[in-house]
Amino acid sequence: MQRLVIVSNRAPRPDEVSSGGLGACILDALHDHDAAWFGWSGDLVSNEGEISTTCARYDQLTQFTMPMTERDYREHYLGFCNAALWPVHHHRLDLARFAPECSEGYRRVNRRFARKVMSNLHANDLIWVQDYHFIPLGANLRMLGAANPLGFFLHIPFPTPEVLLAVPEHIWLVSSLCAYDVVGFQTNTDRQNFCRFVCGFLGGEAMSGNALRVGGKIVTAVVCPAGIDTDSFYGMATSRRAALQIKQLRRDGEPRINIIGVDRQDYTKGLPERLRSFRRLLELYPQNHKAATLMQIAPPSHEDVPAYAQIRQELEGLCGEINGQHGDVDWTPVRYICRNVAREALAALYRGSQVGLVTPLRDGMNLVAKEYVIAQDEDDPGVLVLSRFAGAAEDLREALIVNPYDPDEVAHAVQRAITMPREERIERHQALAARVRERDAHNWMTGFLRVLEAERSPALGCDYLAPMQQRRRARYAWMDARPMSAASSVAV
Ligand code: ADP
Numbered sequence: 001m002q003r004l005v006i007v008s009n010r011a012p013r014p015d016e017v018s019s020g021g022l023g024a025c026i027l028d029a030l031h032d033h034d035a036a037w038f039g040w041s042g043d044l045v046s047n048e049g050e051i052s053t054t055c056a057r058y059d060q061l062t063q064f065t066m067p068m069t070e071r072d073y074r075e076h077y078l079g080f081c082n083a084a085l086w087p088v089h090h091h092r093l094d095l096a097r098f099a100p101e102c103s104e105g106y107r108r109v110n111r112r113f114a115r116k117v118m119s120n121l122h123a124n125d126l127i128w129v130q131d132y133h134f135i136p137l138g139a140n141l142r143m144l145g146a147a148n149p150l151g152f153f154l155h156i157p158f159p160t161p162e163v164l165l166a167v168p169e170h171i172w173l174v175s176s177l178c179a180y181d182v183v184g185f186q187t188n189t190d191r192q193n194f195c196r197f198v199c200g201f202l203g204g205e206a207m208s209g210n211a212l213r214v215g216g217k218i219v220t221a222v223v224c225p226a227g228i229d230t231d232s233f234y235g236m237a238t239s240r241r242a243a244l245q246i247k248q249l250r251r252d253g254e255p256r257i258n259i260i261g262v263d264r265q266d267y268t269k270g271l272p273e274r275l276r277s278f279r280r281l282l283e284l285y286p287q288n289h290k291a292a293t294l295m296q297i298a299p300p301s302h303e304d305v306p307a308y309a310q311i312r313q314e315l316e317g318l319c320g321e322i323n324g325q326h327g328d329v330d331w332t333p334v335r336y337i338c339r340n341v342a343r344e345a346l347a348a349l350y351r352g353s354q355v356g357l358v359t360p361l362r363d364g365m366n367l368v369a370k371e372y373v374i375a376q377d378e379d380d381p382g383v384l385v386l387s388r389f390a391g392a393a394e395d396l397r398e399a400l401i402v403n404p405y406d407p408d409e410v411a412h413a414v415q416r417a418i419t420m421p422r423e424e425r426i427e428r429h430q431a432l433a434a435r436v437r438e439r440d441a442h443n444w445m446t447g448f449l450r451v452l453e454a455e456r457s458p459a460l461g462c463d464y465l466a467p468m469q470q471r472r473r474a475r476y477a478w479m480d481a482r483p484m485s486a487a488s489s490v491a492v
Helices: 022-030 070-089 100-118 137-143 170-177 188-201 230-237 240-249 271-284 306-326 343-351 367-375 407-419 422-438 441-453 465-479
Strands: 004-010 035-045 054-058 061-069 126-130 150-153 182-185 211-214 217-223 257-262 292-297 334-337 355-358 383-387 400-402
Touching: 004 100, 022 441, 035 070, 035 100, 061 070, 061 100, 070 100, 100 137, 126 137, 126 441, 137 150, 137 170, 150 441, 170 188, 182 188, 182 441, 188 211, 188 217, 217 441, 230 343, 230 367, 240 343, 257 271, 257 343, 257 367, 271 292, 271 306, 271 407, 292 343, 306 334, 343 367, 355 367, 355 407, 367 383, 367 422, 383 407, 383 422, 400 407
Parallel strands: 004 035, 004 126, 035 061, 126 150, 150 182, 182 217, 257 292, 257 355, 292 334, 355 383, 383 400
Antiparallel strands: 054 061, 211 217
16 A cells, blocks of 8 residues: 655654544544654754654654754744744735745755655655645655655645735745645635636646646646544543533533633634624623623744734733623633643533634634534534634535624624524534534545545656656756755755
């Protein structure tokens, strides 16, 4: 059986990853395959000479992890991935910062990983690269002579061409994506944005089906929405422990209406806007006083980035204001939990909440929305209030879809959710749960890999692989101005 090679920013350790998440689901599926997974170890070293690879074997999976230098972390990870690509892809040009040394750091780390993958590659491997940290990795692999089927999945949104043009190296970036055989997107909108860019700025041409021809090469662009491991999550939400927790959540004397929000602290998640909408709910519908509580679980992320530190401050200020203005000795309107919660506990909190409030300003998919749906009691389900700007909104049409920028609209939707008759809740939930199950993590993975496998050339492993490699190497050589020989002295 062919081996699957995965590259992602972090390679999850099978013995540490919590069940139910996407990483866990990929690992589950890898049980049946020989697989190699390459990623950053999470460690930092002071210079390139100290970079060495750790290789760990878990049954059929081999993991290759490398540290980054402090400079790589600053330039590649914080500087280009987090301060340029993340805000641009989420339409926050006001927060985007571009610096030549950061884009060079991004190229450098991608070249290093490409060399590492290349030196461990078998002719028959399928290569699947994950997310925006590694956009140029495929072109780098081609330059090094890899002829294997190459797939890429973008977990975050693909911005409109007008926004992407703000990145100084937009042509290089999208051309790098076109080096893959298959590129997967979360939504139709993302795919359309990519196609518009390729056809409008790279001279590409739409072919039949999902194919685009660009620069004499075909790239297949598919929509393949990420999902959750529904069986595992449902199991957690319906466990005995979950039932006990829900009982505790609803015990006498506690508020009757639980509204839940679960998000990393990120400016894309619309957390301050959500709190303002909740305040508006209390103003517009005073009957919710002493009855409704918003539990916002929001672990901090990237605290070393100023934009993230600001959100935390704003969030904490708003929680204090709302609780001070509306709260009482026996009622805290906002319960704010600033840390990670065990997934089992999270599943119980979703199930015990009448409203799931998922209102990002922009989001690739938003798996929290899917988790909330699957955790519900089928006979008495809660209602999902979902931002129109979450990728999940393309599929989850039976949620109450809202504009997260409009506090009045969100407040009205939450009130509608609170007062929705049981029959309507059941009807909406059935449709939502069916779609979440249909597009679960397993189908996401197998759907993508099926398309990628179709790219497998019958020539692989044969004598004429060499000329094919040469052609591909020549085609991608222009993409990386810096000669590989200069970088290849770096220890990998
Ligand atoms: P993103 O990947 O942008 O953070 P998603 O909604 O797609 O957003 O996925 C977030 C994942 O992280 C979900 O599986 C969610 O359950 C999990 N998560 C978010 N916040 C917490 C938390 N405080 N504790 C535990 N898990 C969390």
